Amino acid sequence: MSRANWEVVIGLETHAQLNTASKIFSGASTAFGAEPNVQASPVDLALPGVLPVMNRAAVERAIRFGLAIGATVAPRSVFARKNYFYPDLPKGYQISQFELPVVQGGTLTIRVGEGEKAYEKVVRLTRAHLEEDAGKSLHEDFHGMSGIDLNRAGTPLLEIVSEPDMSSSAEAVAYARALHALVRWVDICDGNMQEGSFRCDANVSVRRPGEPLGTRREIKNLNSFRFLQQAIDYEIQWQIEQIEDGHKIQQATVLFDPDTGETRMMRSKEDAHDYRYFPDPDLPPLVIAAEWMDEVRRAMPELPGALAARLQNDYGLSAYDAAGLTASRETARYFTDALAIAGAAQAKPLANWIMGELAARLNREERDLADSPVSPAQLAGLVARIADNTISNSIAKKVFDALWNGEGADADAIIEAQGLKQVTDASAIEPIIDEVLAANPKSVEEYRAGKEKAFNALVGQVMKASKGKASPAQVNELLKKKLGG
Amino acid sequence: MNAPETVKSLAAKLAAGEASAVELAQDYLAKIRAANPAINAYVETNEDATLAEARAADALRAEGRAGPLTGVPLAHKDIFCQTGWHARCGSKMLESFAAPYDAGLIERSRAAGLVTLGRTNMDEFAMGSTNESSFYGAVRNPWNTGHVPGGSSGGSAAAIAAGLAPAASGTDTGGSIRQPAAFCGISGIKPTYGIVSRWGMIAYASSLDQGGPMARTAEDCALLLNTFAGFDERDSTSLQRPAEDYTRALAQPLAGLRIGLPKEFFGDGMADDVRAAVDAALATFRSLGAVTVDVSLPRAGMSVPAYYVIAPAEASSNLSRYDGVRYGYRAPEYGNLDDMYVKTRAQGFGAEVKRRILIGAYVLSHGYYDAYYLQAQKVRRLIAQDYEAAFAQCDLIMGPTTPNTAYRIGQNDEDPMAMYLGDIYTTSVNLAGLPGMSIPAGFGAGGLPVGLQIVGRWFDEARMLGAAHQFQQTTDWHLRIPG
Numbered sequence: 001m002s003r004a005n006w007e008v009v010i011g012l013e014t015h016a017q018l019n020t021a022s023k024i025f026s027g028a029s030t031a032f033g034a035e036p037n038v039q040a041s042p043v044d045l046a047l048p049g050v051l052p053v054m055n056r057a058a059v060e061r062a063i064r065f066g067l068a069i070g071a072t073v074a075p076r077s078v079f080a081r082k083n084y085f086y087p088d089l090p091k092g093y094q095i096s097q098f099e100l101p102v103v104q105g106g107t108l109t110i111r112v113g114e115g116e117k118a119y120e121k122v123v124r125l126t127r128a129h130l131e132e133d134a135g136k137s138l139h140e141d142f143h144g145m146s147g148i149d150l151n152r153a154g155t156p157l158l159e160i161v162s163e164p165d166m167s168s169s170a171e172a173v174a175y176a177r178a179l180h181a182l183v184r185w186v187d188i189c190d191g192n193m194q195e196g197s198f199r200c201d202a203n204v205s206v207r208r209p210g211e212p213l214g215t216r217r218e219i220k221n222l223n224s225f226r227f228l229q230q231a232i233d234y235e236i237q238w239q240i241e242q243i244e245d246g247h248k249i250q251q252a253t254v255l256f257d258p259d260t261g262e263t264r265m266m267r268s269k270e271d272a273h274d275y276r277y278f279p280d281p282d283l284p285p286l287v288i289a290a291e292w293m294d295e296v297r298r299a300m301p302e303l304p305g306a307l308a309a310r311l312q313n314d315y316g317l318s319a320y321d322a323a324g325l326t327a328s329r330e331t332a333r334y335f336t337d338a339l340a341i342a343g344a345a346q347a348k349p350l351a352n353w354i355m356g357e358l359a360a361r362l363n364r365e366e367r368d369l370a371d372s373p374v375s376p377a378q379l380a381g382l383v384a385r386i387a388d389n390t391i392s393n394s395i396a397k398k399v400f401d402a403l404w405n406g407e408g409a410d411a412d413a414i415i416e417a418q419g420l421k422q423v424t425d426a427s428a429i430e431p432i433i434d435e436v437l438a439a440n441p442k443s444v445e446e447y448r449a450g451k452e453k454a455f456n457a458l459v460g461q462v463m464k465a466s467k468g469k470a471s472p473a474q475v476n477e478l479l480k481k482k483l484g485g
Numbered sequence: 486m487n488a489p490e491t492v493k494s495l496a497a498k499l500a501a502g503e504a505s506a507v508e509l510a511q512d513y514l515a516k517i518r519a520a521n522p523a524i525n526a527y528v529e530t531n532e533d534a535t536l537a538e539a540r541a542a543d544a545l546r547a548e549g550r551a552g553p554l555t556g557v558p559l560a561h562k563d564i565f566c567q568t569g570w571h572a573r574c575g576s577k578m579l580e581s582f583a584a585p586y587d588a589g590l591i592e593r594s595r596a597a598g599l600v601t602l603g604r605t606n607m608d609e610f611a612m613g614s615t616n617e618s619s620f621y622g623a624v625r626n627p628w629n630t631g632h633v634p635g636g637s638s639g640g641s642a643a644a645i646a647a648g649l650a651p652a653a654s655g656t657d658t659g660g661s662i663r664q665p666a667a668f669c670g671i672s673g674i675k676p677t678y679g680i681v682s683r684w685g686m687i688a689y690a691s692s693l694d695q696g697g698p699m700a701r702t703a704e705d706c707a708l709l710l711n712t713f714a715g716f717d718e719r720d721s722t723s724l725q726r727p728a729e730d731y732t733r734a735l736a737q738p739l740a741g742l743r744i745g746l747p748k749e750f751f752g753d754g755m756a757d758d759v760r761a762a763v764d765a766a767l768a769t770f771r772s773l774g775a776v777t778v779d780v781s782l783p784r785a786g787m788s789v790p791a792y793y794v795i796a797p798a799e800a801s802s803n804l805s806r807y808d809g810v811r812y813g814y815r816a817p818e819y820g821n822l823d824d825m826y827v828k829t830r831a832q833g834f835g836a837e838v839k840r841r842i843l844i845g846a847y848v849l850s851h852g853y854y855d856a857y858y859l860q861a862q863k864v865r866r867l868i869a870q871d872y873e874a875a876f877a878q879c880d881l882i883m884g885p886t887t888p889n890t891a892y893r894i895g896q897n898d899e900d901p902m903a904m905y906l907g908d909i910y911t912t913s914v915n916l917a918g919l920p921g922m923s924i925p926a927g928f929g930a931g932g933l934p935v936g937l938q939i940v941g942r943w944f945d946e947a948r949m950l951g952a953a954h955q956f957q958q959t960t961d962w963h964l965r966i967p968g
Contacts, residue, residue, distance in 0.1 A: 042586055046806040048579065049566045049588060049685040051720050081802050083849070085826055092805020148810065276849035278858060281692035281799055283721050 008236050009205045009213060010172045011164035014179055015157045016189040017133065017197040018061045024132050024156035025052030025095065032195050036138075036149035044154045046090035051282050054079075058156040059286065061188035062102045062130050063296045065158060068186045068303055069125055071106030073293060077129075079283040083276040087148050088135035096159075098277045101129035102286060108162075108182065109305060110174040111323050118320070123175050124163040130286075131157050158188070164203065164213075169232035173225050176200055185304055185329040199223045204235045206243070214239070215249040219256050219263055231256035235263050307332055315339075315347035324355045330369045337376035338383075346383045353379055357400055374403045382411040395420050395468050423469045426478060429462070432470065433478055436461045447483060455479070488964050492557055492652050492705035499546065499556045506542040506556030506600055510535050513558050513602050517649050524625040526634075526644035527560065530603035534569050538600040545598055554712060555598025560650040562641050563604040564611055565696070566685035567591045570601070574687045575609040575619040575637075578807045578814045578833035588685025589717040590654055590696045597712040602650050606640030609835045610804065611661055611689040613637050614904050615892055618837040623894060626668060627967040628933055632891040635665030637689075641699050642669035648966060652700035652709055656686060658693045659792050660886075660911025663923035666699055667886035667936020670925045672953065672963055673699035674706045677943050678918035679724035682717030688803040690796035691722075693915040701963050703924060703953035707731040710946060726944070734951030740774030742952060745879030747782045750910055756889045758929030763885045766926040766937045766956070770883070773955055780875040780882065784867045788913035791868070793905055794848050794861035795916070800838075801845025807833065840901065869917040876942050881952055884910055886923040886936035910938055920946045924953045925962035934962070 566584030616639030638655030666673035698709035809829030
């Protein structure tokens with residue numbers, strides 16, 4: 001059994017919780033983590049006689065998303081009722097959009113893989129529609145009963161549906177990551193996956209090349225990129241095994257169990273609900289005037305794709321660097337803020353620092369860029385001192401550490417206070433060289449016998465003796481002169 | 486025999502200091518105590534609450550802050566949420582329910598200083614044309630207690646006819662204000678859809694439901710509509726329009742008024758006694774200077790089938806919230822979750838409600854949606870177009886409100902279709918979103934009242950009320966009281 005003979009087809013449905021202050025059809029707060037049922041108004045509780053009123057801020061976020069993916073924002077879309085019974089669905093129906101969604105079409109460009117094997121792919125989006133979230137059923141802590149928390153009921157969601165354009169779990173994850181970055185970039189969703197603000201359903205099928213599409217199974221509610229990857233990989237393997245064993249795949253909805261790493265059946269197609277969709281008579285069609293669209297368009301930030309292209313064109317950055325710097329709006333802002341101070345010539349060093357030392361350090365200490373101890377201005381100041389040869393790259397790492405630990409207001413203050421200025425004065429370096437040569441006659445002998453390695457060892461000794469402050473280039477030059485002489 | 490009190494006459498007494506709001510309230514409460522048990526028009530009274538409202542109204546008057554209707558008592562249909570009262574909507578399902586908020590209509594009623602006499606009986610969830618589907622017992626027609634008062638606002642109509650309230654609120658989804666008004670010999674108007682807020686009005690069929698006033702006279706209806714109508718941002722189907730005075734055309738003479746008579750409303754199926762009364766009423770209008778013209782509503786015949794697809798479809802969804810989870814009735818014993826739903830809804834809803842939920846779920850289900858729901862919506866648009874075409878030839882449309890006078894109690898028990906067909910003249914008006922009213926037009930066999938229906942263009946309530954008022958200046962059907 002081999003995956004090489006199989007094609008994988010994946011489409012994603014993503015629920016992004018919109019970061020509005022109040023719910024999609026009521027004035028109740030959407031803040032996370034409150035005591036159960038304190039953020040449920042009569043509308044959220046579906047008391048008799050209450051009515052929904054559309055939250056304009058939720059629509060505005062849908063428009064922003066539509067503009068960000070180059071989609072058609074429907075001038076007229078329709079809310080529909082999706083009818084089913086469940087204790088955490090207070091009205092017995094969910095208000096959603098069915099036949100006429102607010103966002104139609106659009107594309108998202110993803111980068112898959114790393115290094116030389118990295119490639120770009122354009123994923124088509126089918127649609128994105130506005131809907132309300134349900135509440136939560138709590139099955140723990142209640143013996144023989146279930147608790148219902150309706151704080152989440154009525155929270156605005158944008159359900160984003162892709163075409164089945166992904167052909168591996170890596171592509172699916174790259175798509176999910178790109179979408180996650182984009183919804184945060186255009187500030188419509190906080191992207192908090194632990195709190196369920198961004199969750200994916202994956203439709204997966206397999207086929208032999210040239211065959212028609214296989215039957216799909218839908219994996220529900222994946223709330224981390226790792227689970228998304230694991231669940232899809234497991235599902236692909238499972239489906240291939242089933243078919244190779246002579247079984248047919250039945251359309252089904254499945255759940256991923258992170259503990260076992262397996263998917264298991266939730267319901268088959270036969271159990272599928274008839275949701276009896278029909279237009280919600282309580283809500284007139286959602287009309288988005290051209291003026292409103294223009295207003296939202298004017299307030300849009302530069303999008304990551306456009307910024308990445310500009311970084312390559314204007315600053316000569318590689319596609320890899322540009323993609324890395326535009327992976328999130330925070331990173332891009334950090335970079336552009338630092339660049340504004342350091343100047344265009346420092347684009348590449350800044351990119352290296354941000355994606356290298358800074359990213360590694362943040363990652364190690366599990367901090368976000370937003371609360372980085374080193375500010376863009378501080379990093380710009382540091383890079384400037386490298387550029388003008390005040391410090392070497394290795395000293396710069398020391399200065400960075402000092403900035404991180406709050407040992408000085410900026411790079412200059414730290415260099416000054418700790419005496420880290422690079423020594424470029426030959427008269428100061430020569431005595432050190434003389435000492436090192438005198439102390440290492442064996443290395444000198446080996447070098448003269450033709451061993452290049454011995455030279456590097458001597459350079460290292462000089463740098464060490466200068467406490468790293470000597471200019472490495474100058475040490476090289478002076479040492480060669482002395483050994484040659 | 487003295488003329489019965491009206492909103493207008495009571496407002497005049499209050500303004501003249503001839504009576505206080507408390508005295509009026511006490512007077513009506515005494516009548517209710519005495520006469521309600523026989524007709525069951527009220528399902529809830531709360532004398533303390535009523536008298537508190539009356540005292541507040543008197544206090545306002547004493548402070549010189551009284552409006553034109555401050556202190557006038559009225560009854561509210563048990564479908565409007567109202568703090569301090571139950572809102573049971575005629576159902577066992579909501580027996581324990583009391584809303585923590587006021588409906589838009591109730592807010593406006595309170596703001597005008599109107600005093601709540603009590604809550605009136607109705608068909609369960611406003612589904613019915615006889616008031617027999619109420620969990621709280623059938624209402625009796627004051628003109629003949631062996632007959633129904635009509636429905637679903639039967640309690641409101643019977644209370645007014647019996648002199649237990651000068652006026653009441655009602656709601657009309659397919660005729661639920663006009664038909665009981667006709668059966669009980671009073672006046673009632675269903676305004677243009679979107680004029681009166683649906684906030685806090687328990688939904689039956691959202692795209693058709695509309696609240697409105699019921700009273701003895703057209704003039705009272707106009708006064709109350711001034712109170713009830715107005716934009717409400719909590720109802721997305723509420724229309725934002727400049728405030729208007731619905732009494733402004735009351736004094737307007739009828740000379741030159743063109744009254745359209747749809748031939749479809751005068752065909753077979755109308756009882757002879759109804760026809761005779763309606764013909765006489767139309768002769769009166771002509772004598773007042775109006776002219777009658779023949780018009781046609783070719784698709785009107787499809788209104789009952791279209792209505793009985795659309796209304797149950799919306800109802801099946803609107804009533805899903807009554808699931809036993811958060812409030813209202815829950816079956817005392819059940820197994821698993823599904824069993825709880827099944828038993829709760831089987832026990833909590835009555836037969837007519839269940840019938841309509843089943844019809845509604847069926848017409849919305851996969852494979853049937855296009856054939857029923859979508860088709861009915863197309864018919865709905867065609868019916869509205871028929872009315873538009875007819876209104877090119879006339880100012881108002883008139884005809885019988887119902888094909889018969891009030892049914893005997895139990896008459897339709899075995900044949901719901903017969904009851905549905907009784908809505909033949911009223912449902913098209915809701916489907917088109919038009920304003921419609923019913924006014925007393927005489928009496929038929931057995932001394933049961935006959936109603937004349939008046940339909941206007943969208944937002945033409947003032948003209949309808951004016952024509953009705955002029956008619957009532959020369960007739961006294963609306964002032965007759967059951968012997």
